[in-house]
Amino acid sequence: MLAELSSALIAEVERAAKLLGAKQHICILTGAGISAESGIPTFRDKQTGLWENYGAEDLATPEAFTRDPKLVWSWYQWRRRVVADKKPNPAHDALAQWQYHTQSSGQKVTLITQNVDDLHEQAGSTVTHLHGHLWRNRCSQCEIPYQNKSKGSYSSADSMDYSEALISCPHCDGYIRPDIVWFGEALPVEAWETAEEAAANCEVFISIGTSSLVYPAAGLAQLAKENGAEIIEINTNPTPNTIVDITLAEKAGMVMPLLIQRITAL
Structure with a gap:
């Protein structure tokens, strides 16, 4: 895996791992990109x-x-x-491994998803769904x-x-x-409250496989930033967002296993 990543990207992964390893409260938002790596079409893909x-x-x-x-x-x-x-990919598995690791590390990792599939659950994660099931x-x-x-x-x-x-x-x-949750409908109240609380109180906010363009979920990173959090984005096509502190421009399935390996080894 390391051979497929550039030295510059590996250096950024190391920087992200050191940041995350030193913090206690992490909020993660996943979007269509992470499920696309498991073969699930996104809404932007052409219908067939x-x-x-x-x-x-x-x-x-x-x-x-x-x-x-x-x-x-x-x-x-x-x-x-x-x-x-469709089955979980290495990114789903790595996130589940991280959550399992927090049981002994004392870290709190809150996982929020915009996806409606159950790949996070299949991998073993505890996740809050913003857009339903x-x-x-x-x-x-x-x-x-x-x-x-x-x-x-x-x-x-x-x-x-x-x-x-x-x-x-x-x-x-x-x-x-x-x-x-369809276009034009409100997000489920309890799920949104969980997401807002996690974003507002986290020290690092991680956006994985989402364009950060669909509101209100896209506002979570901004909320985290306003409350002092640092922002990490993992996306093959990073969004032109000035609030991001660390950008990992690669598939989550390539980056996450390495990132979690580094975090859990600290």
Whole structure:
């Protein structure tokens, strides 16, 4: 792995590791880039197959579901099938290893994600989801979580029913929808409060695989900076952001294992 990284990047990883090893409160925000390394398409990727004429922004909205619930439900069932066999990559594994290490080191590492997949959980991490969960459903009207009587509450690809037939809520007869935050919807209150508190009280904020362009999540780094934190960005295409102190312009799967190896060795 080291042979694939430039000497300049390795030096920056060493600098980041020394900084992180000396701090107690770390907040990490992950975005689509970390899951893309596991083969999960991002919203910016061109749709394929039957969906190539649709834009994600035209389907992932409450208005689209109201207008054509069958279309939106079918698209999400397709996305679920695409994601079903994807596994954590070395970046997910490294973050889980770091969280495990903190049990004895006394460090507090709060992991926040904008992703709706469960790759962090599969790797063994404890994570707060800002944008919902791909493997959960709820009613579009009364918002009660939906549980399939034969399979219980969906929590993974293995327990998901991939039928494209619309489901009606047993409580109010509204249509069941994915438990995902769509464009124009508010973030879940508890998850956002956790993210804000972690960002405001951290000593280092790490952004991994996210463009820092989608608000309100993009404002977490700014909040951390305003409260004295140093900012590390890990992204193949770094954002032109003047608040970043250390930039690691490489895939997270390449950088994170080395970074965590250095941190846990301190």
